[in-house]
Amino acid sequence: MKNNLQKGIFFAFLTAVISGISIFYAKLAVVKIDPLILTSSRNLIVGLLFLVLFFATNKFGELKKLNKFQWLNLILIGLIGGALPFYLFFTGLKMIGAVNANLIHKSLFIWVSVLSMIFLREKLNLSYWLGFVLVLLGTFASGGLRLSFGYGEIMVLMATLFWSVENIFAKKVLKNVSSELVGLFRMGIGSIVLFSTIAVSSKLNLVLSLGLDKIVPIVIGGVILFFYVYFWYKALKYAPASLVTLILTFSVVVGSILNGAFAGVKLVTNDMYTFILISGSVGLIFFSYFKDQTSKIKSITKS
Numbered sequence: 001m002k003n004n005l006q007k008g009i010f011f012a013f014l015t016a017v018i019s020g021i022s023i024f025y026a027k028l029a030v031v032k033i034d035p036l037i038l039t040s041s042r043n044l045i046v047g048l049l050f051l052v053l054f055f056a057t058n059k060f061g062e063l064k065k066l067n068k069f070q071w072l073n074l075i076l077i078g079l080i081g082g083a084l085p086f087y088l089f090f091t092g093l094k095m096i097g098a099v100n101a102n103l104i105h106k107s108l109f110i111w112v113s114v115l116s117m118i119f120l121r122e123k124l125n126l127s128y129w130l131g132f133v134l135v136l137l138g139t140f141a142s143g144g145l146r147l148s149f150g151y152g153e154i155m156v157l158m159a160t161l162f163w164s165v166e167n168i169f170a171k172k173v174l175k176n177v178s179s180e181l182v183g184l185f186r187m188g189i190g191s192i193v194l195f196s197t198i199a200v201s202s203k204l205n206l207v208l209s210l211g212l213d214k215i216v217p218i219v220i221g222g223v224i225l226f227f228y229v230y231f232w233y234k235a236l237k238y239a240p241a242s243l244v245t246l247i248l249t250f251s252v253v254v255g256s257i258l259n260g261a262f263a264g265v266k267l268v269t270n271d272m273y274t275f276i277l278i279s280g281s282v283g284l285i286f287f288s289y290f291k292d293q294t295s296k297i298k299s300i301t302k303s
Contacts, residue, residue: 008243015235019248019251019254020258021224024258033217033218036201037203039087040191040207041222042222043082043086045226046229050188074177074181075189077169077185077186078189080165080169081169082186083193085159086159086194087197088155088156092151092155095152096152106249115165122241125288130284132246135277174237179233179236
């Protein structure tokens with residue numbers, strides 16, 4: 001059980017790093033490509049990669065074991081996690097800065113924590129609550145609580161709320177279903193719905209007319225997103241939903257570093273406070289859980 005928790009923490013931290021890279025890169029790409037086209041194409045690539053993984057790991061037997069309730073939950077995950085929120089998020093991202101979008105998205109841990117306590121009966125220890133406070137202070141330091149909520153910010157927030165609900169469904173399903181299969185349903189169904197929207201909105205010709213200069217960033221973004229989803233469901237499978245979403249806030253730090261290093265965005269004093277507070281939160285979680293593991297090993301040794 002403890003080993004699984006450590007796996008979950010590790011995968012959550014890895015996902016946070018990938019998330020920071022993904023949002024930074026998406027901001028560069030979304031400027032040049034219609035948000036619906038970008039999102040649909042990327043999700044299709046991710047769905048295809050999960051399909052390849054599904055074939056490679058020979059998961060067909062798992063499909064036969066699914067009951068009706070699991071099928072329903074997997075379909076819901078695809079709809080509320082892989083379709084609408086992606087369109088909302090990347091449309092909003094085009095209107096606002098990557099850092100602001102990242103900050104709003106990282107409020108995910110608040111909504112997931114509330115839902116986890118209600119529907120998953122998760123208990124939050126002292127280290128989590130201290131980390132929770134540090135993240136809130138970090139958000140305040142960066143000016144996140146003074147965001148002017150325009151149309152773009154509202155769309156990103158709505159996407160975040162959809163993903164919060166999806167995480168609760170996914171956590172329940174992952175008890176008996178592999179993370180690879182959940183990822184396949186999320187991105188597979190999501191891409192089908194998004195491409196159906198493209199067809200209805202008469203934008204299919206835009207997909208067919210994409211040049212190499214746009215296909216390349218779509219493919220790169222799709223590969224990054226694949227690893228994000230893959231490791232995220234691994235984290236969610238092994239560790240509490242509230243814990244892994246809190247660790248995910250570290251992507252704000254990653255995004256700020258990338259903006260400063262490659263986008264010419266200067267890090268001001270408030271950004272440094274955010275960096276320290278959120279890093280401290282993640283560090284506290286690592287220290288707490290690995291300290292518990294060390295104590296357990298010493299106890300076993302003495303006995």
